[in-house]
Amino acid sequence: MPEPISTWAIPLDTGSATPVYVQVAQGLAHRIESGQLRRGSALPAERDLAATLGVSRVTVRQALALLSQQGLLSRRHGSGTFVTPPAQPGDLPSRPLSLLASFSEDVRSRGQTPGARVLSFERARPTAHEAMSLALSPNETVYRLRRLRTADGEALAIEDS
Numbered sequence: 001m002p003e004p005i006s007t008w009a010i011p012l013d014t015g016s017a018t019p020v021y022v023q024v025a026q027g028l029a030h031r032i033e034s035g036q037l038r039r040g041s042a043l044p045a046e047r048d049l050a051a052t053l054g055v056s057r058v059t060v061r062q063a064l065a066l067l068s069q070q071g072l073l074s075r076r077h078g079s080g081t082f083v084t085p086p087a088q089p090g091d092l093p094s095r096p097l098s099l100l101a102s103f104s105e106d107v108r109s110r111g112q113t114p115g116a117r118v119l120s121f122e123r124a125r126p127t128a129h130e131a132m133s134l135a136l137s138p139n140e141t142v143y144r145l146r147r148l149r150t151a152d153g154e155a156l157a158i159e160d161s
Contacts, residue, residue, distance in 0.1 A: 008044065008052045020055055021062035028063065032072050032083055043073070043081040103159070107151045115150040119158070 010027030012020055031037045043049065043064075050060045064081055067073040075081045107114035126134065126142045136142070145161040 008049065010053055012053065012055070021059045021066065024053060024055065024059060024063035025066045028067060029070070029072055032067075037083050039083050041083050043083070045080070103149050103157070107156075110151070112151040113153075115153065116159075117148045117150070119146040119148055121145050 010024060012023050012027075014020065016023065018026075028037070028043075032039075037043075044052070046057050046060045046064070050057045053060070064073060064075065068075055068081075072084055073081055074084050101109070104114040122144050123141055124144065125138065126136050126140060128138075130136065130142055131138055131140075134142070147159045147161075148155055149157045149159050
């Protein structure tokens with residue numbers, strides 16, 4: 001059950017260069033990170049949140065979409081918007097496809113140094129699956145690369161390309 005809508009005030013500066021939907025998203029993110037909005041709790045309906053904040057539903061929708069992309073909220077059609085529950089031990093990290101980064105970018109963003117060691121490299125004819133996936137004829141050539149990917153020298157993954 002969401003907290004009373006009357007307590008949802010977020011200070012907005014319409015004269016700021018920061019778009020209002022970003023300000024709304026920042027205000028909600030602050031509430032999530034500070035614990036005012038508990039993980040798993042439901043947010044008020046978009047129309048109620050818009051009325052309380054004095055903004056349009058489109059603005060609220062943009063803010064919620066931004067927070068969903070950042071992984072702070074999950075939106076379920078017909079059910080509402082919820083603060084994303086905390087990760088459980090053993091959960092794999094996930095990102096929206098729009099936020100995917102290369103292995104090296106991801107490792108660097110964590111303050112580590114990416115690395116790789118070639119385990120195998122071969123030139124061959126494509127398998128039936130490769131030919132179909134890559135739209136190749138069976139007589140063309142493919143290159144297969146297998147690498148050990150590391151962060152600060154520690155093995156993290158084996159990558160097949």
